[in-house]
């Protein structure tokens with residue numbers, strides 16, 4: 001191996017790349033500054049659909065700016081300033097998705113007191129699993145060094161660990177010898 005192992009964020013993009021094809025529909029549950037939304041928009045192409053959620057106006061602005069800077073056609077990018085807990089109020093019941101990504105924590109460069117929270121996060125994960133296609137992936141990058149982060153981390157781990165193994169495979173990807181609570185990744189695959 002000539003390259004370093006990817007960090008959790010890099011690995012999330014490798015997994016998305018493998019799971020998502022042109023024309024697919026996907027969800028970015030925490031658009032923030034739009035890095036993942038842009039990545040997903042490129043993967044699904046002009047006839048795919050990206051549904052993005054964030055509770056902060058700043059996140060919608062930053063994401064729209066990023067997409068425009070990269071000349072992404074906004075026609076099929078649906079951004080909502082509302083909690084990801086409400087995904088089912090937006091997504092048609094029959095809408096299948098092949099992937100969803102959540103980057104937990106606060107908006108980098110924004111208000112560090114506005115963070116993702118266990119109840120909304122687990123509600124959003126449940127909604128995504130309802131829409132997920134077989135072999136599709138729901139990916140969570142868990143940052144937990146901030147106040148409240150440990151509680152959310154435990155809730156999300158519990159959610160994942162108690163999913164029935166006949167229906168879902170769950171991967172945890174984590175460097176275990178790093179200081180300062182490095183983020184880790186959870187990937188839930190629907191297997192039937």
Ligand SMILES: C[S@@+](CC[C@H](N)C(=O)[O-])C[C@H]1O[C@@H](n2cnc3c(N)ncnc32)[C@H](O)[C@@H]1O
Pocket residue numbers: 029030031032033034035036037053054055056059082083084085103104105106107108114115116117120121
């Ligand atoms: C770590 S940032 C996301 C970074 C983003 N993926 C990017 O590429 O820049 C986490 C985001 O989650 C948002 N957030 C917090 N609670 C939320 C909720 N209930 N629903 C949707 N977004 C939420 C925050 O406003 C923040 O922008």
